[in-house]
Amino acid sequence: MNRIALKMLMGDRLKYFGLIAGIAFATMLIVQQSSILVGFAKQTGSFIRDTAQADLWVMDPQVRFSQDAVPVRDTTVQLARGVPGVEWAVPLYQGFLRGKMPDGTRFTMIMVGLDDATLMGAPPVIVEGTLADLRRDKAVFIQADKPEKKLMMKQGGGRPLALGDRFSANDHDAVVTGTYRARESFFWEPVFYTTYTRALQYAPPERNSLAFVLVKVKPGNDLHAVKSAIERKTGLAVRTNEEFVKITADYILNTTGIIVNFGLAVALGVLIGSLVAGQTFYNFTLDNLRHYGALKAMGVSDRQLMGMLLLQAATVALLGYSIGVGLGSGMGWIVASQGLAFSMPWHVPALTLLAILSVCAVAAWLSLSRVFRLDPAVVFK
Amino acid sequence: MTMHNATIDTGLPAIVCRNLAKTYGEDETTVHALRGIDLAIRPSELMMLVGPSGCGKTTLISIIAGILDKSGGDCQVFGEDLSAMDPGQRTAWRRDHAGFVFQSFNLMPALTATENVAIPLLIRGTPHREALERAADMLNRVGLADRRHARPRQLSGGQQQRVAIGRALVHEPRLVVCDEPTSALDHETGYQVMEVLRSVATAGDRTLVVVTHDERIFEFADSIARMDDGRITGVTPGFTNGAPARKPQ
Numbered sequence: 001m002n003r004i005a006l007k008m009l010m011g012d013r014l015k016y017f018g019l020i021a022g023i024a025f026a027t028m029l030i031v032q033q034s035s036i037l038v039g040f041a042k043q044t045g046s047f048i049r050d051t052a053q054a055d056l057w058v059m060d061p062q063v064r065f066s067q068d069a070v071p072v073r074d075t076t077v078q079l080a081r082g083v084p085g086v087e088w089a090v091p092l093y094q095g096f097l098r099g100k101m102p103d104g105t106r107f108t109m110i111m112v113g114l115d116d117a118t119l120m121g122a123p124p125v126i127v128e129g130t131l132a133d134l135r136r137d138k139a140v141f142i143q144a145d146k147p148e149k150k151l152m153m154k155q156g157g158g159r160p161l162a163l164g165d166r167f168s169a170n171d172h173d174a175v176v177t178g179t180y181r182a183r184e185s186f187f188w189e190p191v192f193y194t195t196y197t198r199a200l201q202y203a204p205p206e207r208n209s210l211a212f213v214l215v216k217v218k219p220g221n222d223l224h225a226v227k228s229a230i231e232r233k234t235g236l237a238v239r240t241n242e243e244f245v246k247i248t249a250d251y252i253l254n255t256t257g258i259i260v261n262f263g264l265a266v267a268l269g270v271l272i273g274s275l276v277a278g279q280t281f282y283n284f285t286l287d288n289l290r291h292y293g294a295l296k297a298m299g300v301s302d303r304q305l306m307g308m309l310l311l312q313a314a315t316v317a318l319l320g321y322s323i324g325v326g327l328g329s330g331m332g333w334i335v336a337s338q339g340l341a342f343s344m345p346w347h348v349p350a351l352t353l354l355a356i357l358s359v360c361a362v363a364a365w366l367s368l369s370r371v372f373r374l375d376p377a378v379v380f381k
Numbered sequence: 382m383t384m385h386n387a388t389i390d391t392g393l394p395a396i397v398c399r400n401l402a403k404t405y406g407e408d409e410t411t412v413h414a415l416r417g418i419d420l421a422i423r424p425s426e427l428m429m430l431v432g433p434s435g436c437g438k439t440t441l442i443s444i445i446a447g448i449l450d451k452s453g454g455d456c457q458v459f460g461e462d463l464s465a466m467d468p469g470q471r472t473a474w475r476r477d478h479a480g481f482v483f484q485s486f487n488l489m490p491a492l493t494a495t496e497n498v499a500i501p502l503l504i505r506g507t508p509h510r511e512a513l514e515r516a517a518d519m520l521n522r523v524g525l526a527d528r529r530h531a532r533p534r535q536l537s538g539g540q541q542q543r544v545a546i547g548r549a550l551v552h553e554p555r556l557v558v559c560d561e562p563t564s565a566l567d568h569e570t571g572y573q574v575m576e577v578l579r580s581v582a583t584a585g586d587r588t589l590v591v592v593t594h595d596e597r598i599f600e601f602a603d604s605i606a607r608m609d610d611g612r613i614t615g616v617t618p619g620f621t622n623g624a625p626a627r628k629p630q
Contacts (some may be wrong), residue, residue, distance in 0.1 A: 001503055004492065011491020294487040297448055299476020300504050301469065377448045380439045380483070380560050 001300070005099040005308035008288060009315060015287070019280045019316040020323065023356060026273025027324020028331070030352045031344065033265035035332050037258065038348060039341030044252045045245035046183035047191065048310040051092075051121045054214035056227055057244050058089075061237040067110060067187055069094045069211035076234050080213050083229045085221035090115035093199040094211040096189065100168040103155035110191045111169065113199025121214050122180075123193060128163045129178025134195060136177050140169065141193040144179035146339060148275070150190040169202045182264035182337055225334060270355055277320070277356075281313060289374060296376035305371055313364035321356045325349050394421035395459055395556070395588040396445055402453035403440050403611075414440040416611035417454065424555075424586035425603065427579065429593055429619065432608035438592040439560060441608070445590060446479050446558045447471045459555055476504055480549030482559035482578070486541045488533040494544045495529045501552040519547040523577050539570035546578050551562055557582050559591040563598055575601045 010016050047066045048057075052227070058080055060070035071143055080089035093113030100106050114121045114134070127144040134141060147160035161167060165176045169192070180193065194202070200209050206235060217226045223240065230238045239247070253259045285292070292305060329344065336342040401418040404411050414437045422428045428623060430438045443449035444456055447463040459478065463471055480501070488497045498516035502510065520529055523543040533541055549557050562578065563571030575598045582589055582599065591602070599605060602619030 004489070004496070004500065004503060007491045007496070010488060011489070093391075215591065290487060291489055294481070295504070296472070297475065297481055297498070298501055298504060299472050299474075299479070303471050323600065342478070377439075377443045380443055380448075 002311055005311045008291070009284075009312040012284065014288070015280060015284050016047075016316070019284070020320045022276030022287070023212050023316060023320025023360070024323035024327065026269045026276065027321045027352055027356055028328040029269030029272065030266050030355060031325055031328030031348060032331055033262050033269065034248065034348045034352065035342050035344040036326065036335070036340075037253075037262040037266075038345060039336075039343040040186060040258055040262075041249045041253055042343050043184050043186035043341050044249045046185040047187075048241055048244050048248065050123055050182045052124075052241060053120055053122075053216065054090075055217045055223055055229065055240065056215040057239050057241070058213035058215060058230060058234060059211070059237050059239065060299060063237065064251045066244065067094070067096075068251075069269055069358070071206055071208035072210050072213075072234075072236055073208055074210050076236060077213050080215050080232045083214060083226060083233055085218050085226040087216040087218040087230065088118070088120070089213050089215045090118055090120045091196050091210050092121050092212040092214050093196050093203065095199075095203050095209075096201055097170045099170070099174075099192075101151070101153045101161055102165055102167060103153040105152070105154045107151070108189050109193070110187065110189045112191060112193050112198050113196035114193060115214075116195045116197050119195070120216075123182045125181040127179045127181050131178075132191065133177040136175070137196060138166075138173050138175045138198070139177040140174045141178040141180050142176050143183075143190055144181050150188070153336075170204065172202050183372055184341070186341070187292040194210060200255055205325060225262055270359065273356060273359045274362065277316070277368065281316070281360070281363040282367050282370075284312075285309070285370060286317060289370070290378065292371050293374050293376050295379040296374060306368055309364050309368050309371065310361075313367075317356050317360035321353055324356075325352070326376050341343055389557050390517065393423075393460075395424040395426070395586070396420070396457070396590070398441075398445070398454065398456045400454035401441070401451055401456050403437070403444060403449070404452045405629045413611050415444075415451075418611075418613055420606060420613055420616070422588055422590065422604075424588055425583060426603045427583055427589040427591065427619070428604045428606055429599060429602040430606050430608060431593060431596075431599075432593075432614075436608045437611040438608055439580045442558045442560065442590050442592055446481070447475050476501070477552075478555050480547050480552070480554040480557040482542070482549045482557065483565055484561035486533070486538075486545045486565070488541055488548075489546055490533050493530050493532055494525060494536065494540075494547075497533070497544055498547040498551050500548060501506065501554075505552060516547070516551055519551045520544070523547045536595055537570070538566050542566060542570075542574045543577055546574070546581065547619055550582055553585075553587075555587055557587060557589045559589065559593075561595075563592060563593065563595045568597055571595060571598060589611040 058076060060072050062070050077089055077091050080086060095111055097109055097111045099109050105287040119131055119134060133139055142161060153159055163176050163179060167174055203209060217223050227238045332342040332344060398418045398420040401415055403415040404413050406412055418441060432438055444451050444459060451464050495513055495516045498519050499512040502512035502515060517529055520526055522548045525540060525543055528540060563574055566574060572617055579601045604616055605619050607614045
């Protein structure tokens with residue numbers, strides 16, 4: 001009976017392709033919007049992941065996300081270094097500064113100051129220059145990715161800030177001595193790297209300037225035990241990379257309304273999928289009700305009918321889903337190649353499959369209840 | 382009680398209805414579709430049920446075929462009371478013992494003639510290949526060997542009804558129920574369809590009950606039961622006089 005069920009399904013080409021197109025569109029919408037949301041969520045943690053040499057981040061408990069530096073006392077570094085199990089602990093400055101390019105174009109930057117001695121916390125890939133160039137006078141590293149978008153000089157013909165350029169950081173001279181490559185970030189402001197001491201010179205004077213202390217745990221020591229020990233000793237919050245990534249993502253996604261916006265788009269996908277797939281499948285069943293009646297009269301059991309309808313629903317669901325995921329991935333690939341947020345971990349297609357199967361199961365169930373109620377005597381009417 | 386039967390003196394009847402009643406609705410809206418039907422149909426008989434629209438013909442064959450429940454009386458089909466079975470058992474009984482020919486053919490438009498004929502075998506779990514082979518053989522018997530791969534829309538009305546006859550017979554049912562099998566066909570085609578039905582269906586002890594308005598096909602009947610207002614008003618021998626005149630040599 002399975003072949004008959006499939007032939008019934010594919011016999012009405014218009015409805016068949018309509019069903020698949022509807023499910024494919026809904027799948028694409030769900031996959032694409034979910035993947036963009038995941039992409040954004042991932043990008044919120046880019047700075048933390050780029051600073052992956054450390055195991056732990058020591059910070060003020062009020063810090064809500066990675067760019068929300070709440071200064072702590074400078075002595076925190078020494079306190080952390082004194083905790084058993086700590087291999088090293090280094091200071092990290094981070095703050096928003098105003099800048100001015102050689103042509104007078106003003107901009108806002110995130111200045112990151114690395115420990116002068118070790119340069120721990122440096123970006124993962126140096127493109128121009130070497131990390132040691134950061135120790136040169138007034139040296140600053142800028143991001144090599146898309147400077148024409150973030151670091152464009154608007155006057156005099158316009159060109160992006162480049163290696164060798166001098167610019168002003170909070171009215172202090174700075175020189176670009178190197179460029180680096182980093183992950184795409186959710187935050188728009190360009191991130192500049194310099195040494196910790198020089199960053200404090202650039203930054204406006206404050207009682208405390210230390211944003212974070214990066215801590216490396218000695219091999220063989222329990223990460224969480226060391227974390228707790230530092231918390232007890234400093235009275236500050238200590239977070240692992242993953243914890244810090246999570247609270248950053250949670251804060252940004254919850255406070256910016258991104259989840260609501262993309263959640264609505266995903267819900268829209270499910271709704272459209274439900275309406276299109278449900279309505280079309282139900283209509284398909286209604287159109288074939290006479291044939292189902294004939295089958296019932298000829299001795300097809302309700303169980304066999306259920307199998308036929310579920311097979312039909314599963315077939316259009318899987319075909320539509322496959323096409324939708326393919327289209328969503330293709331569009332995502334184009335979006336991602338433009339540097340926009342798009343990330344499709346296996347959970348996205350898996351959960352989408354679950355959603356689409358649920359939608360089709362509901363459609364099949366509605367149709368089934370109609371077929372079960374069908375009086376086989378209808379064939380004589 | 383008068384038992385209407387054209388050939389009641391020859392062995393046990395295949396179908397016996399006694400005081401069979403069927404009502405629809407309740408109280409003021411009650412409709413009496415059957416008002417005490419007494420009828421016996423013997424094995425291998427082709428009985429035609431005739432009468433005006435709404436007289437209960439279709440209700441009667443629906444009860445005989447185990448599609449509809451009776452409201453009163455008794456109806457034994459091959460010695461079994463179908464109304465005593467649960468719905469699943471009745472469905473299985475129809476699958477194994479009944480064949481249907483519908484007024485509007487009810488062929489699956491997406492299936493070929495062979496596949497349509499094979500449906501009753503597939504329902505019974507016959508392997509696909511074997512079912513198609515037997516269906517092709519049946520199409521040969523109803524004269525459609527060269528139209529095996531045609532879909533219903535590619536067939537004439539008469540050819541579609543012959544496919545439906547093949548579908549009703551392919552699993553060798555003991556009972557074949559036909560609802561107005563020629564009403565959608567012109568006279569010549571209807572006649573040809575009845576010739577096929579008469580020649581192929583009345584084999585062994587198979588019993589045929591044919592509901593019809595079409596007096597032109599009465600000559601194919603072994604007996605004719607006339608109905609009016611939910612009652613059998615009389616049963617007369619058909620033109621075949623118990624020996625099918627149109628059965629091919």
